[in-house]
Amino acid sequence: MPPTNKPFPHLPLILRYDGPARSGKPPHGDPRTRLAKENRSGHGGGLTNSAANASAAWRLRFEDRERANLPVLPKNVPLVLEVDTSLDLDELRKNFGFELVSEQEDGYVIVASEDLDLSLFLKKLQDFIAQVKGSATVAAIYRLEDDPDQSKRLSRILSERLLSEWPTLAENGDYIVDVGIACSGQIQIPPQPGAPKRNHRWSDMTWAKRQGEHATKMKDWTEQRNAAYMAWQDLADARYNEVSAIVNFYGGSILSQSDKPHTDTALADSFTLRIRLNGKGLRDLVLNYSFIFEVVEPDDVSLPQVLREAVARDKESVTLVPPPPNAPAVCVVDSGLQHEHYLLEPAVDRDAAFCFLPGASPTDVADYVRPGGHGTRVAGAILYGESIPRSGSYELACWLQNARVLDAECRLPDRLFPPALLNELIRRFHEGPRRTRIFNHSITASAACRTRHMSAWAAEIDQLSHLHDVLFVVSSGNLYSSGTAAIPGVRQHLVAGRTHPDYLCEAACRVANPAQSLQALTVGSISYREFEDPDWLSCARQAHHPSAFSRSGLGIWNTIKPEVVEFGGDNLVSRNTPPDVGTPPCGRECYPELVRSTMHSPGPAYERDVAGTSFAAPKVSRIAAHLQDVLPDESCLLYRALIVQSARWPGWTRNATPAEQGNIIRWIGYGVPDIERASSNTEHRTTLVTSGDRTIKARGCHIYQVPIDAEIRRPGSDYDVLVEVTLSYSAEPRRTRRNRRRYLSTWLDWKSSNQGEPLEAFRRRAIKTETEDEGAGAPFAWVVGSSANHGTVRGVSRSAGTVQKDWAIVKSNALPEDFCIAVVGHEGWSKDPDSAATYTLAVSVEMVGKEIPIYERLRVSVDNLRAEVEVETEVEAEIEALG
Structure with a gap:
């Protein structure tokens, strides 16, 4: 560096x-609110009929459950409402006693009422019709969906895959799902008293009196806040027990739980459970538990492009100088490291290494991924960037901390719930001796991220980044060389007549979970060069074009994702019809030079034999570590800003039209960062x-x-x-x-x-x-x-x-x-x-x-x-x- x-x-x-x-x-209000006030009888009467029907239907549902001796659930009613988008959603709680379960698109919300009869809501509707003061909020509720089969609610809480499978869900099938449970209730932390400001005319006695009054107010507020925390925990425990009762009744199990911590002024709004349950139990839980806002299947982790082994190379004559004791540390959240590798060993913080895999020893931290490892390659890219030193003396600039979370198949086990794992990473590494602040996370799902809600995985990155001032550098995710109809790979796009890089704008090529995280610095990949021989040619037809496999934006809520790109290589396409897509040895100059594990079989210590966004992300972590070195007292927010500030679009973008630029920013974000521009x-x-x-x-x-x-x-x-x-x-x-x-x-x-x-x-x-x-x-x-x-x-x-x-x-x-x-x-x-x-x-x-x-x-x-x-x-x- x-x-x-x-x-x-x-x-x-x-x-x-x-x-x-x-x-x-103020923005122009929705005219439907005004029209509702002008037609109070019609508007209020329509909502009254819908509410009465919903209440009666749910009363019958609970009676049927009791006759069937199914687990007892609280008699809450979930409702799908369409509301004015300018409405303060807290008004639904204040005026009608509704708990907000989730906010949806286009003004739709899912709420739950603890009152099976919807008495308060129905009274407010009658007050609205009679023009009673304090009932005007009713005008901002446009529709209470008639949803007898819950199809409208299900379409808003189930993942696309689960929704498609729902009609044929196998009663005895074994399902693992992540279930988001809303948990805000009616509990609120009161506003914190403001500190007094001294008036220059006040005497010391008056000022002391004002300070004493403020101290009393703060003591009362602290007691109220602590009481709210306890009430929330009681509510969360109750809801956990309610879900657990259903899961246990059907012979299932809760595999993991993730809670969001409270802050001084706000309570957590939800928690997430990963559960294993048969189809019959899953159907009962989803249909009858009112506080569920999301049910999704766990993500499969994307693998990098796999290549053949190269010929072994002798260890080069190079002297590696360990980092200074106080040098920055980068936590490599991956498949483990080959600690003894001569190119890594001087920089490995052995005492910090930990294996998080269920059932494995905490000290089993090696990289078992064949043939040449995954975490080992990522770690090498953090240390060396674009090229491995061949000779002479090389000073290593940062420490490597090994967090093994992927198994020998480079997969994240279902029992390892990402939000809970991320909290463990913070506890062990950020709160450890080195106070680690940079986490390289070259792990993503195999499919495009969902855009309904921020995922639990990505939201946890956002929460932890905000609370602890840490930076997660996350790869944007890979398209497989060849995929399926549900998750098309590069080959499927080409066979369908979509050209590179245009197919990267397809929804199926969107960044993968958790790369949509707003706080993560998401990194895509670009190619090194154009390649062509009698049998193969590169997907990228110009140097520095987006890699064939690099997942692109826009991200959730049309955010610019990835923010930056680095060199992660490219796929080659064969000349036969239909084409093959791969990474043959003839194209090795199209792939990044990476440290390679030598654990499993004879092979080189480093080679150009794999490609993927996994190996672009660590080159950005390398820049972040350098910024921590030169600006140790500054925040990770500044490191992220300077990395993005240093990024530039490659030369081939220079003459692009505005429409073409719209695609370019989706493919490569703000461009390629530069360590010199970022730091000096x-x-x-x-x-x-x-x-x-x-x-x-x-x-x-x-x-x-x-x-x-x-x-x-x-x-x-x-x-x-x-x-x-x-x-x-x-x-x-x-x-x-x-x-x-x-x-x-x-x-x-x-x-x-x-x-x-x-x-x-x-x-x-x-x-x-x-x-x-x-x-x-x-x-x-x-x-x-x-x-x-x-x-x-x-x-x-x-x-x-x-x-x-x-x-x-x-x-x-x-x-x-x-x-x-x-x-x-x-x-x-x-x-x-x-x-x-x-x-x-x-x-x-x-x-x-x-x-x-x-x-x-x-x-x-x-x-x-x-x-x-x-x-x-x-x-x-x-x-x-x-x-």
């Missing part, structure tokens, strides 16, 4: 405004970053200023300047919600000043959170844009994810004196006024043609601005003190 003594370190971003954002005009600068490129944890509440606005030196903006100059901006943030997730704005407690986006727009004018525009005013001056021609129709790339928005990059080319003489970026907070699922997101921001300015050096000029301008801001702050403090 590059040395850490860089002459051009990143510069600080200067915060110029920290205050509230002002909402613009040059005379002609400068990156400015926020430092430390920055938090922002909903309806908050932070404005940062980048002063542009007059020489750079000189009127006579006409140079191309590349401006790049990346926002990286995290917030509390909630898995029962079904879009980005409800999935996160607080969500963020950013906007920029225009060319020639003064700071104060931009501040006034930036704090209007709901408007898209152009403002003074010409806007920057951002490539992606803040919405799907704003950038030059069509159909994609940078604001959909939690890492948001954009870039633009600007003429140097058109740059503003002060370029400003506003980070704006928006309300998500949390109604707590103190709910906040944590973020980092990076801004880069680069003289594309290197006509004039800019680093020193920008550094001096930043120092001058910082001094100016410090003086302004001192003056403001003096004025406030004077009253």
